[in-house]
Amino acid sequence: MTKKEDVLIPKLGVVTDIRRDTPDVKTFRVNAPEGGKVFEHMPGQCAMLSIPGVGEAMFSITSSPTNKEFMEFSIKKCGCVTEWLHQMEVGQEILIRGPLGKCFPVETELKGKNLLFVAGGIGIAPLRSVINYVIDNRENYGTVDVVYGARSAEDLVDLKEMQESWSNIDGIDVHLTIDREQEGWDGNVAFVPNYVKDLGFTTDKTVLVCGPPIMIKFTVAGLQEIGFQTNQIYTTMELKMKCGVGKCGRCNIGDKYVCKDGPVFRYDELGELPAEY
Amino acid sequence: MYKLSIDNLNELFALIGQDSKVYAPIERAGQVEFFLWSVEEKVRLDALNTVKSAKGFFFPQTEVLYKTKLEGKKIEIEAAEDAEEPTVYFGVRACDVKSFDVLDKVFLSEPVDSYYAAKRKHGTIVSMACSKPADTCFCGLFGIDATSPAGDVVTWIVGDTLYWDSKTEKGEALTVKVKELLVDADDVEVKKQQTEVKEMIAKAPLHDLSLEGFGGDALDELFNSPKWEALSSACLGCGTCTFVCPTCQCYDIRDYDSGHGVQKFRCWDSCMYSDFTMMAHGNNRTTQLQRFRQRFMHKLVYFPANNDGDFSCVGCGRCLQKCPQSLNIVKVIKALGGKKND
Numbered sequence A: 001m002t003k004k005e006d007v008l009i010p011k012l013g014v015v016t017d018i019r020r021d022t023p024d025v026k027t028f029r030v031n032a033p034e035g036g037k038v039f040e041h042m043p044g045q046c047a048m049l050s051i052p053g054v055g056e057a058m059f060s061i062t063s064s065p066t067n068k069e070f071m072e073f074s075i076k077k078c079g080c081v082t083e084w085l086h087q088m089e090v091g092q093e094i095l096i097r098g099p100l101g102k103c104f105p106v107e108t109e110l111k112g113k114n115l116l117f118v119a120g121g122i123g124i125a126p127l128r129s130v131i132n133y134v135i136d137n138r139e140n141y142g143t144v145d146v147v148y149g150a151r152s153a154e155d156l157v158d159l160k161e162m163q164e165s166w167s168n169i170d171g172i173d174v175h176l177t178i179d180r181e182q183e184g185w186d187g188n189v190a191f192v193p194n195y196v197k198d199l200g201f202t203t204d205k206t207v208l209v210c211g212p213p214i215m216i217k218f219t220v221a222g223l224q225e226i227g228f229q230t231n232q233i234y235t236t237m238e239l240k241m242k243c244g245v246g247k248c249g250r251c252n253i254g255d256k257y258v259c260k261d262g263p264v265f266r267y268d269e270l271g272e273l274p275a276e277y
Numbered sequence B: 001m002y003k004l005s006i007d008n009l010n011e012l013f014a015l016i017g018q019d020s021k022v023y024a025p026i027e028r029a030g031q032v033e034f035f036l037w038s039v040e041e042k043v044r045l046d047a048l049n050t051v052k053s054a055k056g057f058f059f060p061q062t063e064v065l066y067k068t069k070l071e072g073k074k075i076e077i078e079a080a081e082d083a084e085e086p087t088v089y090f091g092v093r094a095c096d097v098k099s100f101d102v103l104d105k106v107f108l109s110e111p112v113d114s115y116y117a118a119k120r121k122h123g124t125i126v127s128m129a130c131s132k133p134a135d136t137c138f139c140g141l142f143g144i145d146a147t148s149p150a151g152d153v154v155t156w157i158v159g160d161t162l163y164w165d166s167k168t169e170k171g172e173a174l175t176v177k178v179k180e181l182l183v184d185a186d187d188v189e190v191k192k193q194q195t196e197v198k199e200m201i202a203k204a205p206l207h208d209l210s211l212e213g214f215g216g217d218a219l220d221e222l223f224n225s226p227k228w229e230a231l232s233s234a235c236l237g238c239g240t241c242t243f244v245c246p247t248c249q250c251y252d253i254r255d256y257d258s259g260h261g262v263q264k265f266r267c268w269d270s271c272m273y274s275d276f277t278m279m280a281h282g283n284n285r286t287t288q289l290q291r292f293r294q295r296f297m298h299k300l301v302y303f304p305a306n307n308d309g310d311f312s313c314v315g316c317g318r319c320l321q322k323c324p325q326s327l328n329i330v331k332v333i334k335a336l337g338g339k340k341n342d
């Protein structure tokens, strides 16, 4: 009998570094047991991580494919799998399968464009992959603006990288905001959608927006008010997923399977789907 | 075309069974299901629909995907083995044979599901034409001819005689294997039966349904129809309809901890269940109306949109027979379909 290979069968990965970003978000570095990456991906694609006996869940690969050494996942603690992942120590083996889903069109529609990234909370995870990809292929893209917000200053993921690395690159502007005033914070205070509107961006930009559904909705509405078209806006969708390859039926909305046809969608494509997400 | 006396069926099954597994409609505890054949079993080729459909041949109700073990920081993983045992499925009706086309579109499209593909590859389908369609049958709506099913071998029972006609390479190979039991036959009796049965089908209660108004183009209008409220209000969310349905293929993937390791298995799931789409930040289908609508919109609108207009229903009538609340796809087609259904 032949031993099987199948997209449902994961490979082994090893956690080689763990960083605490916020009270409930940690970023995990994952390598293949023999070193290097478990597989290649493009920005916006995801992977299923699992632990025997605990379960399997979908996560954005937050590192850029231009990182040739390892993959990273920023994970928010909110249930069985994520709690288990949060108590891991370096050296832990995990199961990983992917890459799953479609990427942001970094090599096609986004090429040569001025880019505006808008993220809320853990929504930075998929965008961080794109931003670092754009930085590493700087000549292929125009200006970059990053608007990032969270509940409080402590909840901003990857803050150090934004302040120390991204902010110092020519043509990249980082705009941070938090929901409520707090001691020691001299930056902006506003909900992300309002901040985006206040910043009054020119409509020559292509927008990539990720975060809680309600944030995405209001951000897009605000952008439309200042003249953006829905076909200039990309986002990602989050639905319950099991197979990740368009077969188990779980993430089906209209004639789309979010795992396979997404999770990245152009906003005008979403408008054609039944309002069920 | 060949024939054999139905008194020789056990010999036929025994001969096939020498180097294959044989599944046939078998009665146990008053219910007819496809079970592994042995001489002691009560084969019921006269029974029309098995309770559960034939989808489990290739997409079993539960199946282990791989075994894995967590010990401290180490993980072991061992993939399941491919099914490579030749298997003959005997007595599959036209609707269930057609359901394999629907399942193929899901499981054999890229990325191919190798678990399904292996079982499909090693399976030979011996179909059986219907001679007494039920009042709940409406396979004709989907272009299925119950008197001339697809399959590797097609059979008809007329009186005490089983007629046998092979249609594919696999069917040819099976025919060669059982040749000693078959004698040459003409198709006069078969043709006669086909004509009679077609007349019965033309008068059956559901013969004049129409799919006018369904398919991918009608998405918004059908999704937003106010009729879903009345159609779904009695639904219990029990999932019976999805489990007996030959074309429902939603599944779950879960862990079973045996104490000596974990089996990662998949099992049938149902879009009718309240936790089907439950996720960390909420649930996008919180009402039974939404879930009920999803099942039928998928079969009649979303699936055709992705599959050249083919529907994900084969008119087997199982949901008409089994729903405890008498809800079913026919009521949906009648309520939402074109004028022809009035």
Ligand SMILES: Cc1cc2nc3c(=O)[nH]c(=O)nc-3n(C[C@H](O)[C@H](O)[C@H](O)COP(=O)(O)OP(=O)(O)OC[C@H]3O[C@@H](n4cnc5c(N)ncnc54)[C@H](O)[C@@H]3O)c2cc1C
Pocket (backbone or CB within 6 Å): A046, A055, A056, A057, A058, A059, A060, A061, A074, A075, A076, A077, A078, A079, A080, A081, A082, A083, A122, A125, A126, A237, A238, A239, A240, A241, A263, B279, B280, B281, B282
């Ligand atoms: C395409 C995609 C990309 C994603 N990318 C990321 C990412 O980059 N980072 C990230 O952090 N997440 C990401 N997610 C979300 C992630 O998949 C979910 O957070 C994850 O599935 C949660 O899994 P879990 O097993 O920890 O939670 P579950 O155990 O499934 O918990 C889900 C919910 O149930 C509740 N719950 C859990 N246990 C119990 C209990 N015993 N009793 C009652 N209620 C309970 C929890 O509070 C939670 O609300 C992504 C999802 C998708 C679809």
Ligand code: SF4
Pocket (backbone or CB within 6 Å): B234, B235, B236, B237, B238, B239, B240, B241, B242, B272, B322, B323, B324, B325, B326, B327, B328
């Ligand atoms: S339609 Fe009928 S069989 Fe299906 S879930 Fe509802 S009550 Fe159960």
Ligand code: SF4
Pocket (backbone or CB within 6 Å): B241, B244, B245, B246, B247, B248, B299, B312, B313, B314, B315, B316, B317, B318, B319, B320, B329
């Ligand atoms: S929806 Fe009903 S009639 Fe159609 S294939 Fe499924 S069980 Fe049979």
Ligand code: FES
Pocket (backbone or CB within 6 Å): A240, A241, A242, A243, A244, A245, A246, A247, A248, A249, A250, A251, A252, A257, A258, A259, A260
């Ligand atoms: S997660 Fe299975 S179909 Fe999308």
